[in-house]
Amino acid sequence: MKPTTPRKTTLLKRLIRSPELSFLMEAHNGLSARIVEAAGFAGIWASGLSMSAALGVRDNNEASWTQVLEVVEFMSDGTRVPILLDGDTGYGNFNSVRRLVRKLEQRDVAGVCLEDKLFPKTNSFINPTAQPLADADEFRGKIRAGKDAQQCDDFVIVARVEALIAGWGLDEALRRAEAYHEAGADAILIHSARPDAREVLAFKAEWGGRSPVVIVPTKYYATPTEVFRRAGFSVVIWANHLLRSALASMAATAREIFTRQSLATVEEKVAPLREVFRLQDAEELERAEARYLPAGRDAPEAAGCARDGARPGANGCCEVGRRSL
Ligand code: SPV
Ligand code: MG
Numbered sequence: 001m002k003p004t005t006p007r008k009t010t011l012l013k014r015l016i017r018s019p020e021l022s023f024l025m026e027a028h029n030g031l032s033a034r035i036v037e038a039a040g041f042a043g044i045w046a047s048g049l050s051m052s053a054a055l056g057v058r059d060n061n062e063a064s065w066t067q068v069l070e071v072v073e074f075m076s077d078g079t080r081v082p083i084l085l086d087g088d089t090g091y092g093n094f095n096s097v098r099r100l101v102r103k104l105e106q107r108d109v110a111g112v113c114l115e116d117k118l119f120p121k122t123n124s125f126i127n128p129t130a131q132p133l134a135d136a137d138e139f140r141g142k143i144r145a146g147k148d149a150q151q152c153d154d155f156v157i158v159a160r161v162e163a164l165i166a167g168w169g170l171d172e173a174l175r176r177a178e179a180y181h182e183a184g185a186d187a188i189l190i191h192s193a194r195p196d197a198r199e200v201l202a203f204k205a206e207w208g209g210r211s212p213v214v215i216v217p218t219k220y221y222a223t224p225t226e227v228f229r230r231a232g233f234s235v236v237i238w239a240n241h242l243l244r245s246a247l248a249s250m251a252a253t254a255r256e257i258f259t260r261q262s263l264a265t266v267e268e269k270v271a272p273l274r275e276v277f278r279l280q281d282a283e284e285l286e287r288a289e290a291r292y293l294p295a296g297r298d299a300p301e302a303a304g305c306a307r308d309g310a311r312p313g314a315n316g317c318c319e320v321g322r323r324s325l
Contacts, residue, residue, distance in 0.1 A: 005080075007110075007152065007154065008076075008080075008081070008082040008083070008108055008109075008110040009082065009105075009110045009111070009152045009154035009155045009156065010154045011042070011043070011081070011082045011110065012043060012082035012083075012084060012110035012111050012154070012156045013110075013111075013154040013156055013186065015042055015043055015082070015235065016111075016156060016158075016186060016187050016212045016214075016234055016235060017212060017234070018234070021225070021228060021229045021233060021234070021235070021236060022042060022043070022234065022235045022236075023041060023042070023043075023235070023236050023237075023238065024041065024043045024044060024045040024084055024235060024236075024237045024238070025039070025041040025043075025044060025045060025238050025241075025242070026044075026045045026046075026047040026050050026237070026238060026239050026240050026241060026242050026243065027044045027045070027046060027047075027050070027075055027083075027242060028046070028047060028050035028051045028053070028054040028071070028242070028243050029051070029054055029071060029074060029075065030074035030075055030077070030078040031078075031279060032050075032075075032242045032243075032246070033046075033074075033075035033076075033078055033079045033083070034078050034079060034279050035242065035279070036079075036081070036242070037079045037080065037081050038279075041081065042081055042082075043081050043082045043083070043084060043110075044075065044079065044081060044082070044083045044084070045083075045084055045086065045237045045238070045239060046071070046072045046075055046083050046084065046085045046086055046109075047086050047239050047240055047243070048068070048086040048087075048088050048123075049086075049123055049239070049240050049243070050239075050240050050242070050243035051063065051068060051071050051072075051086075053243055053247075054071075054243060055067070055071070058123075059121075059122070059123040059126075060120050060121065060122055060123075061088060061089075061091065061119060061120035061121060062120075064091075065091035065096070065100065068085075069103055069104075069107065072085050072104070072107065072109055073107045073109075076107050076108045076109050082110030082111070083109050083110055083111075084110065084111045084112070084113055084156065084158065084237075085104060085109050085111070085112045085113065086113050087100060087104075087112040087113055087114050088114075088115060088117075088119070088121050089114065089115055089116075089117050089118065089119045089121050089134065090112075090114045090119075090142050090146070091119060092119060093138075093142070094138075094141045094142045094144075094145035094146075095145070097114065097142045097143075097145050097146045097149070098145050098146065098148070098149035099149075100112065100146075101146045101149045101150050101155065101157075102149055102151070104155075105150060105151055105152060105155055110154075110155065110156060111155060111156030111157060111158060111186070112146070112156075112157060112158070113157075113158040113159075113160050113189055113214075114139075114142060114143065114146065114157065114158070114159060114160060115160035115162050115189075115191075116133055116134045116136065116139040116159070116160065116161060116162055116163075116176060116180070117131060117132065117133060117134055117162050117166075118132045118133075118134055124162065124165045124191055124193060125193055125218070125219065128165070128166070128167060128193065131162060131165050131166040131167075132166070133162060133163065133166050133168065136175070136176050136179050137179070139159075139176075139179075139180065140179045140180060140182070140183040141183075143157060143159050143180050143183040143184055143185050144183040144184055147183070147184035147185075156186045156187070157184070157185055157186055158185065158186060158187045158188070158189050158214055159177070159180035159181070159183075159185035159187075159188055159189070160188075160189035160190075160191060161173050161176050161177050161180070161188060161189065161190050161191065162191055163176055164190065164191065164192045164193075164194075164199050164200075164203070165191050165192065165193055170199070170202055170203060170206070173190060173203055174203065174206055174207065177190070177203075177207060177210075178210075181210060181211050185211065186211070186212070187211055187212040187213065187214050187234060187235070188207070188211055188212070188213050188214070189213075189214040189215070189216065189237075190203045190204075190207075190213060190214075190215060191215075191216055192215075192219065192220065193219050194219060194220060195219055195220055195222075196220050196223065197215075197217065197220045197223040197227060197228075200215050200220075200233075201227070201231055204231050204232060204233060205231075209232065212234030212235065213232075213233050213234055214233070214234060214235040214236075214237060215228065215233050215235075215236055215237070216236075216237045216239045217236060218239050218240065253266055253269070253270060
């Protein structure tokens with residue numbers, strides 16, 4: 001009998017509930033998700049900022065929720081570690097959240113993080129005056145609706161409190177966290193845009209162990225991870241660093257090739273093609289072709305014949321309608 005591997009939802013729930021500090025690394029497409037997994041991370045943060053940036057649009061819900069779903073499906077198909085989707089505000093009301101949760105479960109996405117702002121949202125670091133908060137009661141209904149909609153008991157819903165981002169202070173952050181916790185949130189993400197960790201540490205000191213707490217230290221990046229561990233946080237999200245490293249690297253390569261009109265100086269600096277093929281698991285397709293295609297035929301041409309409704313000739317080429325591939 002095959003050993004059963006835990007579901008992705010179960011893996012994410014365990015990670016969030018573990019007494020150890022855990023880490024989620026940002027990814028924004030299938031390739032970066034595979035890179036995160038290969039680096040050894042136990043889970044992936046499907047970042048709204050990074051996915052929208054990779055699509056060339058703003059982090060203001062310019063990409064529709066079904067477009068986000070499509071991106072995260074590629075990420076999920078290509079990896080075994082669980083994915084927590086940054087689901088922004090849930091793309092609508094409680095009903096949108098119910099539908100989102102069902103669609104994520106169908107795609108084997110392990111959880112979703114929902115933030116208590118208004119649709120369309122603005123990235124939390126762009127403009128502190130452009131961060132209107134949702135009514136806490138209305139948001140509590142979204143969390144409850146999401147929890148009621150999930151089919152798998154272990155699907156994770158993280159409630160993200162934006163009160164500190166919006167300048168509403170610690171008491172409001174705690175009040176909201178309590179409301180979302182009561183509504184069934186599996187964890188609270190407390191977000192802060194300060195350059196130090198004081199706000200999130202103060203929140204954690206007051207919150208104690210009522211539920212797991214997730215943080216995103218993009219702005220307080222200089223705080224040693226040991227501080228987070230000692231404070232008892234559950235999960236740290238490294239939220240956008242693959243997108244940003246790719247961006248810096250792509251811009252430098254484009255500049256260099258543009259200026260030199262040559263590839264000679266970049267070849268050694270970029271990933272070799274064999275690494276691209278490895279990440280795509282090109283070998284698996286070769287093994288599958290050996291197993292499933294008729295022996296002795298030219299594989300792509302045989303497939304082309306079938307598509308074109310023609311018969312392969314003696315040499316494996318189509319007799320009619322031969323297409324160049
Ligand atoms: C994201 O990665 O899209 C996040 C985190 O929501 S942040 O950009 O810090 O708001
Ligand atoms: Mg986001």
